[in-house]
Amino acid sequence: MNESLETDALSQVGEVGLVEPKDFVSEEPFTFEDGSTIPGLTLRYETYGRLNAAGDNAIFVCHALSGDHHAAGIHSLRDRKTGWWNNIIGPGKALDTTRYFVVCSNCLGGCQGSTGPMSIDPRTGRPYGMRFPQVTIRDMVRADKRLVDHLGIRKLHAVVGGSMGGMRVLQFGIEYPDLIERMIPMATTARESAQAIAFNVVGREAIMQDPKWCGGDYAEGEGPNVGLAVARMMAHITYLSDESMARKFGRRKRVKDDTEQFEVESYLLYQGQSFINRFDANTYIYITRALDHFDLAGTYGSLESAFAPVKARTLCVAFTSDWLFPPKQNREFVLALLRAGKSASYAELEMDLGHDSFLVDAPALYDLVRDFLAN
């Protein structure tokens, strides 16, 4: 009896399994908010589930600063790591791939296959480097819209994302009101605080003062790895909470290479090193600038004006221990949506894992998302 119940449960919640990234190449010129134009763009993306005939069961997932298009599943049977949001995407999961067609792209300006600073500028035959236009959150969303059209999507049942992904969600709803039915921004903000900007400033400074940065013209693999690792280590602290670090590491020490090290030290050093193997320093500069300059109230005059065109219903989820984009900043834009006469609800989850709470296994979050999508 118990065994058959377990089997049932397993068949209800499954994995997307093997997935393959694809490249969408748009040969139409793309003009950035800063006025610069590039001749065309590529977005690397993955999809999970199937688009229905009406083209209205799609969910667009927006990744955060260091995320990418690989949101769920594995790329080969030897893969030990699944996509970054595998716990929310799959058959029977909150973003249920038996019902929804889930799409995730690497953002414009990214370094995981989409057009960004390390791409070759076809006009010069060399990487763009710091000659790449200053991409904004709105540019990212406008590029993604091309992919959405290319895939034959006529309605986005929802756009979902945390942190920078949440900024993209809000911008999607503002930019394409007729396309977007639901917005689920999480752990995000309509504009960063001075403190959040300050941490990004220091990260960029660590990269740009690294002698190997060379004004952004470094060869692949020979870039400002020291600066990038330092930037990542520091930023990583802001993604966790004081409590979760106390629980995970406390003041415990370990011996490494004959010297005693705090466990939190080994952990951060590892985070820094693994980041330089998968991320590009110029992209880090560009994307953190996009984050810092995102300011809906500043751009549109007020948050209420920014949200005026929105037709989507919104569920915003914030996390009590998030001190990077704290609950207060999430509540602020939800209130503005309500003041602008939109349908918006807000949930604050008591989780002590800090900003990264949206990425961890969080059944309470999944229930909220599942119900909101079904509604």
Added chain:
Amino acid sequence: MNESLETDALSQVGEVGLVEPKDFVSEEPFTFEDGSTIPGLTLRYETYGRLNAAGDNAIFVCHALSGDHHAAGIHSLRDRKTGWWNNIIGPGKALDTTRYFVVCSNCLGGCQGSTGPMSIDPRTGRPYGMRFPQVTIRDMVRADKRLVDHLGIRKLHAVVGGSMGGMRVLQFGIEYPDLIERMIPMATTARESAQAIAFNVVGREAIMQDPKWCGGDYAEGEGPNVGLAVARMMAHITYLSDESMARKFGRRKRVKDDTEQFEVESYLLYQGQSFINRFDANTYIYITRALDHFDLAGTYGSLESAFAPVKARTLCVAFTSDWLFPPKQNREFVLALLRAGKSASYAELEMDLGHDSFLVDAPALYDLVRDFLAN
């Protein structure tokens, strides 16, 4: 009438004025907690006010990580900056130099004149560099005790300090119970959290991965300036609060060298640059390690055991917006003092300037200190 009142007030609160740093040279070998011995040591220090005949009106001021012996007054009439705690030290101020003999030394391991990594090892004729022993808070206090004896001080009416200075205050009380009558630790902790350690780890990494660090053997002025500036910029964020940064900088921008910059960016860049002109990178590594390894409960078995020998009365002051050494961590050791049967009181000041609140103009703080000293 009003005018004469004002004149009276001014005559009651004055400045220490011109002061001169002195060097105390102890030629007795000094053995560190780690077992290493150096042949002797120098402590640079300043004093304000006069020691009385009984030798019992002295107050020892302990500086924080980046502070030094120059706590009050000016060094020349052209000095535009006073010592770092000038607002609390002076005739009629909370540390009243007409009543007390105030002493402040640059800590052992420091780089402002006291023996530290940049000092010449008399045994090799070259700077110690990373061959300097790993100084601890207790080593600093034991070195300071030599200066106290040298000055003929028989009782310390109080030891006072914030942040790392507060750690030194607690260690003073434990180490020399018969010498210390009052302890005034502020914005401090009996051991850092994993988060605070993490920030120091990243700062040290920024320095030690800077190619100019050279294992600590750099020529004066040619050290790892990039890494040191990055470390300082990051640490500086932890000394402020989210609110104070929002008020001071918000998201305001300014144009510099034809590019738009956030004001917080200019501010932090300035902080980083000015720090490299006055501080040494190896000392930064040594002193942050001393901070990270300070752990009274770990060292003595429990906080209560640590405080068992204490005879001083304690006034601890914490600041609501301090997220580096938050009120909770201050309360923790005050409670332990009380459980150990000591006289201890605790004040939590509602100030939104973050960890650095103890350094700013804070009349409420001065009143507390003044009353406690008079009591």
